[in-house]
């Protein structure tokens with residue numbers, strides 16, 4: 500852990516940034532439509548996650564391609580002009596890579612991720628390429644109104660014996676109004692056909708890359724709904 504922090508401090512001169520297209524609390528207050536396009540998000544990263552206007556599925560950005568992950572678990576490539584109310588992106592460049600060769604249930608996997616965090620006070624980008632015995636995810640169907648997020652019910656689904664990639668971030672607790680705190684990971688299968696927002700998984704083997712991020716770039720949306728919202 501100290502080694503990871505020292506490596507990070509040595510490299511920090513050219514430190515990497517995480518980009519947030521909006522503070523997530525706007526989404527939590529029911530602002531589900533913004534102007535930011537996928538093309539704009541990609542200017543700030545080749546890796547990331549988020550959602551789409553009207554919460555029309557989960558978004559994953561992997562190797563510069565954006566995917567829409569719908570409630571049927573099907574993934575499809577997204578056009579550049581599609582818009583998002585919330586996206587988080589970075590240029591992925593891991594500081595450390597950890598290999599896992601033995602099967603791990605979700606509790607063990609989460610504990611391992613926890614051990615790979617050298618500090619709770621930085622953003623981390625995390626990429627897990629692996630094979631999963633079971634993976635449980637969810638996605639959200641498009642919302643036609645601006646109902647509060649508590650009344651939005653994501654649809655869970657599971658896949659078995661699948662290879663693929665988890666991509667996402669660790670966000671410090673004190674940034675919870677800007678981005679979901681703790682770990683937030685989305686999954687895409689190796690054949691790019693299926694994916695969703697990770698709920699739990701059983702890992703058979705994995706390669707876990709971790710990037711420490713010390714800069715935050717935050718856009719504040721220029722829309723009427725956002726500017727007149729009560730974001731206390």
Ligand SMILES: [Zn+2]
Nearest residue numbers: 557683685696
């Ligand atoms: Zn998600």
